[in-house]
Amino acid sequence: AQKVTQAQTEISVVEKEDVTLDCVYETRDTTYYLFWYKQPPSGELVFLIRRNSFDEQNEISGRYSWNFQKSTSSFNFTITASQVVDSAVYFCALGYNAGNMLTFGGGTRLMVKP
Amino acid sequence: ETGVTQTPRHLVMGMTNKKSLKCEQHLGHNAMYWYKQSAKKPLELMFVYSLEERVENNSVPSRFSPECPNSSHLFLHLHTLQPEDSALYLCASSQDQVGDYEQYFGPGTRLTVT
Numbered sequence: 001a002q003k004v005t006q007a008q009t010e011i012s013v014v015e016k017e018d019v020t021l022d023c024v025y026e027t028r029d030t031t032y033y034l035f036w037y038k039q040p041p042s043g044e045l046v047f048l049i050r051r052n053s054f055d056e057q058n059e060i061s062g063r064y065s066w067n068f069q070k071s072t073s074s075f076n077f078t079i080t081a082s083q084v085v086d087s088a089v090y091f092c093a094l095g096y097n098a099g100n101m102l103t104f105g106g107g108t109r110l111m112v113k114p
Numbered sequence: 115e116t117g118v119t120q121t122p123r124h125l126v127m128g129m130t131n132k133k134s135l136k137c138e139q140h141l142g143h144n145a146m147y148w149y150k151q152s153a154k155k156p157l158e159l160m161f162v163y164s165l166e167e168r169v170e171n172n173s174v175p176s177r178f179s180p181e182c183p184n185s186s187h188l189f190l191h192l193h194t195l196q197p198e199d200s201a202l203y204l205c206a207s208s209q210d211q212v213g214d215y216e217q218y219f220g221p222g223t224r225l226t227v228t
Contacts, residue, residue, distance in 0.1 A: 004156075035216065043202060045219035091157065100145065100211050101170060104157035 002027050002096045006105035013082055014113050021077045021108045023092030029053075033095035034068065034075045035102065040088045050095075051075065082112045117141040118220035120205050126226045129195060135223045137188040137205030143218075145169075145211035146188040148180060151222070152201035163188060164211035195227045 003026040013019045025034065036048040049059060051068050059066050063080045079086055089109045093102040117140045127133050139146065148160040162170040163182040177199075179191040188205055202224050206217040 037219075042221060043204075043224075044221040045204065045206075045217075047216040047218065050216050093157075100208055100215060100217065101162065102157075102159060102217065106156045 002029075002094050002103040004092055004094050004103055004105035006090075006092055006108050008108045009106065010109045010111070012111045012113065015084060016081050018078060018080050019082050019110065019112075021079075021090050021092075021110065023075045023077065023105060025073050025075065025092070025094045027094060027096060029096055033100075035093040035095065036066065036075075036077050037091045037093065038088045039091065039107070045091065048077075079110075082110075084112050084114055086110060087112045118205060118207055118218050120203075120220035120223050122223060123221065124224045124226075126228060127192070127195065128228055129197070131195075132191070132193040134192065135190040135203055135205075135225075137190075137220055139186055139188075139205075139207040139218070139220075141207060141218060143207040143209050144185055145208045145215075146182060146185070147206040147208075147217060148188065148190055149204040149206065150201050151204055152198075157204070161190075162211060169211055192225075195225075197227050200225055200227045 005024045032053045034051045037045040039045050056068050065078045067076045089107045091107045092105045119138050121136045145164045147162050150158045159172050160174045161180040166182045177194050181189040202222045204222045205220040208217045209215040
């Protein structure tokens with residue numbers, strides 16, 4: 001069975017602070033995919049990043065960075081110098097059955113205050 | 115604008131009504147998905163279609179009936195729903211159902227069952 005846990009249900013930070021969103025997953029598959037999505041108040045999920053299980057390289061995209069560690073089954077997401085526009089619910093997801101059947105975590109609501 | 119549109123955006127229906135949700139993707143993708151997002155549960159995958167054929171039905175009650183007439187359109191027909199079916203229904207599409215292709219989501223239909 002696939003499972004994704006986002007232990008932080010809600011995080012509040014002040015603008016310009018760095019914040020890390022945790023994601024822990026469980027799967028018996030040797031090939032799997034991990035995703036992060038952002039859901040702003042408008043409701044539409046926006047794709048941020050995907051990783052396959054064979055690629056443990058960390059990635060940086062502007063203020064966003066991701067740390068994938070197979071040893072701890074974690075795929076954490078860090079926002080550097082947070083901004084008010086980063087306020088949203090962030091979902092981590094695990095792709096199984098050759099990729100695109102997604103199991104989502106419960107989401108982390110991030111509130112960035114000015 | 116992700117290229118996935120959903121109508122209506124809001125729907126209120128009684129338990130004896132019949133209604134349909136519509137999703138259209140303009141991305142040339144081969145796979146389409148229905149998800150349910152309720153307040154008390156993580157995002158749940160309901161149905162997956164690949165090249166207009168249903169690939170997965172995650173034990174969804176028969177009062178939800180999907181239809182995929184072509185690779186650009188996806189419907190969710192609703193009848194005799196229950197109040198607990200009130201939720202945000204999200205449609206998504208991806209290049210293919212297999213592989214690490216990200217899914218593009220529509221804005222969702224907010225359904226309230228009275």
